[in-house]
Amino acid sequence: MGDTKIVYDEKFGITTFKREICAQLGEAFWNELVENIELPDIDSECKCQCHNMYLFMKRLEEMTDEETLKKILYKVRHGLHPSQCEWAHKEFMEAGNLDDFLKKHLNDELNGFIELNKEKKDFYGQEITDEVLTFIKENPKMLAPVRKGNKLYCMAFPCNMKEYLSVTDEKMKRYHACHCPFAKESILSENVVSSALCNCSLGHMMNFVEAFMDRELRGKVVHSVLNGDLICEYEIEIPDDIMQKYVTLEG
Known part of the structure; x- marks a missing residue:
């Protein structure tokens, strides 16, 4: 969602977690957190079924309150920052209406996937088959936020949509x-690694x-x-x- 225009300029990894944890709680906290545990490594966690991250998150949850933990992970956001989507603010201001902006963004993103399907090109390694394209069309929240009242709803792309x-x-789904x-x-x-970690993905979605x-x-x-x-x-x-300024309420 909005990611097709992002240039990823930071290598995401445990150092991203360290930066945000230290920024919020200090380096002494980090040192206590990681004492006598093996730090999760993004390239090798798959070899241990992410058990290092399971233990890391378990200890982090034990040492912090829920709101602080959420704030930290939301800032991790896969190493992204809003400046990578600064084009979107200009387009929103030009639209002058939230729903119009979201509709245009949805159409632009959808047309991009229609082209990928037509030209048999992939999306970050994912084949956009006819079935995948239908799934995308049925779930517009994957392409652009969907407004319901004063809330926006976003849905993550499945990592391997075809499978x-x-x-x-x-479980396999x-x-x-x-x-x-x-x-x-x-x-x-x-x-299973704590679902609190998904606040990192929340931050990713909120970045746009x-x-x-x-x-x-x-x-x-x-x-x-x-x-x-x-x-x-x-x-x-x-x-x-x-x-009040950018949404036209019916009635």
């Missing part, structure tokens, strides 16, 4: 939905929305495959002044 659509086993190299393999283990609204926002994880759901979905609050 996600073909399997019937729910969750596995093929998950993108996170720090958590994906744990879905097939007895020790915060960019076009030009401010920090509040949001929450609604559904998470790490929590047993079949999709990952997020809710973002629209500030009152945005509603």
Whole structure:
């Protein structure tokens, strides 16, 4: 969602977590957190079914309160920052209406996938088959935020859409939905990484929305495959002044 124009300029990894944890709680906290545990490595977690991240998150949850943890992970957001979507603020201002902006963004994104399907090109390695394209059309929240009242709803692309659509086993569906190299393999283990980690993906989704609204926002994880759901979905609050100025209410 909005990611087709992003240039990823930071190597995401455990150092991203360290930066945000230290910024919020200090380096002494970090040192205590990681004492006598093996740090998760983004390239090798798959070999241990993400058990290092399972232990890391377990300890982090024990040492922090829920709101602080959420704030930290939301800032991790896969190493993204709103400046990578600064084009969106200009387009939002030009549209002058939230629903018009979201509709245009949805159409632009959808047309891009229609072209990928037509030209048999991939999306970050994913084949856009006819079945995948139909799934995308049926789930517009994957392409652009969908407004319901004063909330926006976003849905993450399944990591492997073709496999996600073909399997019937729910655990395997969750596995093929998950993108996170720090958590994906744990879905097939007895020790699934805490769904609190999905606040990182919430931050990823909010990155685009915060960019076009030009401010920090509040949001929450609604559904998470790490929590047993079949999709990952997020809710973002629209500030009152945005509603008043950029939303035309019916009636």
